[in-house]
Amino acid sequence: MSAEDIQTKLDDKAPKKADPKAVSVDVATIQMLTKAQADGCETIFDRAVTMKPCNIGEQGTCCKMCAQGPCRLPLPKKGVEGMDTRRGLCGATPETIAARNFARMVAAGSAAHSDHSKGVAKVFLAAARKEAPDYQIKDTEKLLEIAPHFGVPTTVVKDGVETQRDIYEIAVEVGETALAQWGQQEGEILYAKRAPEARYELWKKLGVVPKGIDCEIVNIMHRTHMGCDQDYKNIIKQCSRAALADGWAGSMMGTDLQDVLFGTPYPIQGEINLGVLKPDHVNVLVHGHEPLLSEMIVIACQDPEMIEYAKSKGAKGLVLAGLCCTANEILVRHGMPVAGNYLQQELAIVTGCVDAVIVDVQCIMENIANVAQCYHTKIITTDPRAMIESGDVMHIEFDEHHALADAKRIVKTAIDNYPNRKSEPMVPKAKEKMVVGFSAEAISYHLGGSFRGSYVPLNDNIINGRIRGIAGVVGCNNARSVHDSVSLTLIKELLKNDIIVLTTGCSAMACGKAGLLSPESAKVFCGPGLAEVCETVGIPPVLHMGACVDNSRILVAATEVVKAGGLGKDLSDLPAAGCAPEWMSEKAIAIGHYFVASGVYTIFGGSLPVTGAPRFMKHLFEELEDIYGGKWDLVVDPYEMARRIIAHIDKKRKALGLDKARERVLMDMADRQKLEAA
Numbered sequence: 001m002s003a004e005d006i007q008t009k010l011d012d013k014a015p016k017k018a019d020p021k022a023v024s025v026d027v028a029t030i031q032m033l034t035k036a037q038a039d040g041c042e043t044i045f046d047r048a049v050t051m052k053p054c055n056i057g058e059q060g061t062c063c064k065m066c067a068q069g070p071c072r073l074p075l076p077k078k079g080v081e082g083m084d085t086r087r088g089l090c091g092a093t094p095e096t097i098a099a100r101n102f103a104r105m106v107a108a109g110s111a112a113h114s115d116h117s118k119g120v121a122k123v124f125l126a127a128a129r130k131e132a133p134d135y136q137i138k139d140t141e142k143l144l145e146i147a148p149h150f151g152v153p154t155t156v157v158k159d160g161v162e163t164q165r166d167i168y169e170i171a172v173e174v175g176e177t178a179l180a181q182w183g184q185q186e187g188e189i190l191y192a193k194r195a196p197e198a199r200y201e202l203w204k205k206l207g208v209v210p211k212g213i214d215c216e217i218v219n220i221m222h223r224t225h226m227g228c229d230q231d232y233k234n235i236i237k238q239c240s241r242a243a244l245a246d247g248w249a250g251s252m253m254g255t256d257l258q259d260v261l262f263g264t265p266y267p268i269q270g271e272i273n274l275g276v277l278k279p280d281h282v283n284v285l286v287h288g289h290e291p292l293l294s295e296m297i298v299i300a301c302q303d304p305e306m307i308e309y310a311k312s313k314g315a316k317g318l319v320l321a322g323l324c325c326t327a328n329e330i331l332v333r334h335g336m337p338v339a340g341n342y343l344q345q346e347l348a349i350v351t352g353c354v355d356a357v358i359v360d361v362q363c364i365m366e367n368i369a370n371v372a373q374c375y376h377t378k379i380i381t382t383d384p385r386a387m388i389e390s391g392d393v394m395h396i397e398f399d400e401h402h403a404l405a406d407a408k409r410i411v412k413t414a415i416d417n418y419p420n421r422k423s424e425p426m427v428p429k430a431k432e433k434m435v436v437g438f439s440a441e442a443i444s445y446h447l448g449g450s451f452r453g454s455y456v457p458l459n460d461n462i463i464n465g466r467i468r469g470i471a472g473v474v475g476c477n478n479a480r481s482v483h484d485s486v487s488l489t490l491i492k493e494l495l496k497n498d499i500i501v502l503t504t505g506c507s508a509m510a511c512g513k514a515g516l517l518s519p520e521s522a523k524v525f526c527g528p529g530l531a532e533v534c535e536t537v538g539i540p541p542v543l544h545m546g547a548c549v550d551n552s553r554i555l556v557a558a559t560e561v562v563k564a565g566g567l568g569k570d571l572s573d574l575p576a577a578g579c580a581p582e583w584m585s586e587k588a589i590a591i592g593h594y595f596v597a598s599g600v601y602t603i604f605g606g607s608l609p610v611t612g613a614p615r616f617m618k619h620l621f622e623e624l625e626d627i628y629g630g631k632w633d634l635v636v637d638p639y640e641m642a643r644r645i646i647a648h649i650d651k652k653r654k655a656l657g658l659d660k661a662r663e664r665v666l667m668d669m670a671d672r673q674k675l676e677a678a
C-alpha cells in the first residue's frame with residue numbers, strides 16, 4: 001500500500017469536518033471556524049456534518065410518552081394512500097403523536113420565556129419594596145403607562161386635588177399583581193385586553209383566553225400524557241391558550257418590567273461581530289437571555305477600580321460584549337457591543353482572547369465547555385437552572401440581594417484569568433456599526449414626529465403604498481442551514497419590495513452584521529417607497545426591537561397600528577406576516593403559535609416536526625386561518641418565503657381596498673417619463 005493510500009485511509013477514518021465557506025455567509029465565522037479546525041477544536045458545524053437528524057423525529061411522529069415505545073410512525077416513502085393505518089401500540093394516530101410533540105414544544109418554549117419573566121417580576125417586586133438595593137425603578141413614565149393594565153391607580157385625590165401617587169407604592173402594587181398572573185387559576189390574564197378589541201372578542205368566543213400562565217403550561221403537560229387528549233384539534237386549542245399566555249402575558253410582562261427596571265430602549269448606536277473583541281484587553285462575554293445579571297455586569301465593567309485591576313494584570317483595558325439575547329438586552333439599552341449570534345458562541349472562544357463567558361439561561365451550548373478547554377477561557381455559570389457538568393466550569397451563583405457585589409466578583413474572576421492565555425489571540429477584523437433599540441414606544445416617537453408619538457404616519461405610508469407591508473423576521477441560527485444566509489436573503493427580498501422589517505433575537509444580529517441596521521442601508525437595499533420613508537425619517541429599513549422575549553413588542557406595535565386606523569380592526573386585517581427562517585429552539589415554536597393565534601401568517605424555515613402527520617399539518621397550515629385569521633407555513637427556500645409573504649401582504653391590501661394606492665406609488669418619475677415618451 002502506498003503512502004498516499006495510507007493517507008487516504010486515515011483521512012476516511014478521521015472525523016469529517018465542515019467546509020467553513022459552505023456553512024456560513026459571515027466572514028468572521030468562516031475565519032474562526034477555519035482556525036478552530038486548525039487548532040483541533042470541534043464545533044457544532046463539524047458535528048452537523050457527521051450527525052444527521054433523525055428522520056422520524058423530524059417528521060414529529062416518534063412517540064416516547066410511555067415505556068411501551070418509542071413508537072415510530074414514519075411517513076411511507078410514497079406518502080399515505082387511502083386510509084392511514086399507522087398507529088402506535090396504544091392506537092395513537094400520527095396526528096395525535098405529532099400534535100402532542102408539538103404541544104410539548106409550545107409548553108417548553110412558553111415555560112422558558114415565562115420563567116425568565118417570573119424571575120424579572122420577583123426582582124421588580126424586591127426593587128419596589130427596596131429589598132434589592134442595586135435595582136431601582138428607572139423608567140417611571142413606562143411604569144405609569146402599564147399600571148392601568150394591572151388595575152393599579154396612578155393618582156390619588158387629596159383635598160379635592162388629583163395628585164400622582166408615590167412611584168414605589170405604584171410599583172409594589174404592579175409587581176404584586178403581575179406576579180400573581182403566573183399562579184392565577186381562574187379568570188383571564190390581564191394583558192389579553194391590550195389586544196385589539198376584535199381579537200380579544202374572538203379569543204373569548206373561541207374560549208382560548210388564558211386563565212393564567214403556569215396553569216396553561218401544566219395543562220399541556222397533562223393532556224399530552226399517555227392516554228389523555230387524543231384529538232389533535234383540541235390539543236392545538238390548548239397550545240393557543242399556553243402560547244397566548246406566553247406572548248400576551250409572560251413575555252409581554254417580562255419586557256415591560258425590564259423596561260421599568262432598566263429603561264425602555266430608544267435608538268442607540270452599537271457595534272457587532274467578533275471584531276469587537278480586543279486582543280490586548282480583558283474580554284468578558286455575557287451569554288444567555290436574562291438582563292438581571294448582565295445589567296450589573298455592565299456597571300461592574302465600567303467601574304474605574306475594575307478597569308485599573310484589569311490594567312494591573314497587564315491588559316490595556318476591559319471589553320464587555322455579549323452573545324445571543326443577553327447581548328441584545330445590553331445592546332438596546334446601553335449600546336454595548338455584540339460579539340455574535342447563537343452559532344458564534346464557540347467561535348468567540350476560538351479567538352483565544354475571551355477571558356470569561358458568563359452564562360445565565362437558554363441557548364448555551366454544552367460544547368462551549370469543551371471549546372474553552374482548547375484555549376484558556378473560563379466558563380462561569382450563574383443560575384441554578386442552567387449548570388454545566390464539567391470540572392472546568394465554575395459556578396458563581398447570582399443573588400439579586402447583593403447583585404452588584406456578585407457581578408464584581410464574577411468580573412474579577414475573568415480579569416484574574418487574563419494572564420493564563422495559552423496562545424497568540426486572533427481576532428477577525430469584521431465588525432459593523434448599527435442603530436438599534438426600536439421599542440414600540442421608540443417607533444411611535446420616531447415616526448410620529450418630535451412632539452407627540454403616533455403610528456398614524458406609518459399607517460399613512462402603508463395606505464399610500466410607499467410601504468407595502470410589515471414583516472416580523474425573528475429567531476435563531478440553525479446548524480442545519482447556512483448560518484445567517486436564509487434570514488438575510490429573505491430580508492433583502494422583502495426590503496426590495498418595500499416591506500419594512502421588524503426583527504429580534506439572532507436574526508436581528510445577522511442583520512446587524514450584514515449592515516442592514518444602519519439608516520444608510522435604506523438606499524442600497526430598499527425599493528423606492530420604503531427608501532424614501534426611511535431616508536425622510538432617518539431610520540434603518542430593518543428595526544431591531546430587542547431579544548426573543550421582546551417579540552411581545554411586535555404584538556404591541558402591531559396593535560398600535562390597528563388602533564391608529566385605516567388598516568382594519570384586527571391584527572389579522574393588517575398587511576403583515578411573520579417568519580423565523582433559521583429557527584431551532586422550542587421558544588420559537590411558542591412564539592410562532594402566539595403569532596398565529598394572534599392572527600398572523602407565520603412561516604418557519606428548515607423543518608417543522610409535523611410533516612409526518614398530514615391531517616395535523618393541514619390543520620396548522622390551512623384550517624387555522626379560518627379560526628384565527630393566522631396560520632402556519634413551512635418553506636425552505638428564502639425566495640419562496642419572500643414570494644409567499646408578499647402574496648399574503650397583497651391579499652390583505654386588496655381586502656382593505658389598498659391595491660390601487662400601491663399601483664400609484666409604483667409609478668415613479670422614470671415610469672411616468674417612459675409613458676410620456678411613448
Ligand code: MSK
Pocket residue numbers: 289324325342362363474475476477504505506507547548584585587588
Ligand atoms: S438567542 S432562542 S438562538 S434567537 Fe434568543 Fe438566538 Fe433563538 Fe436563542
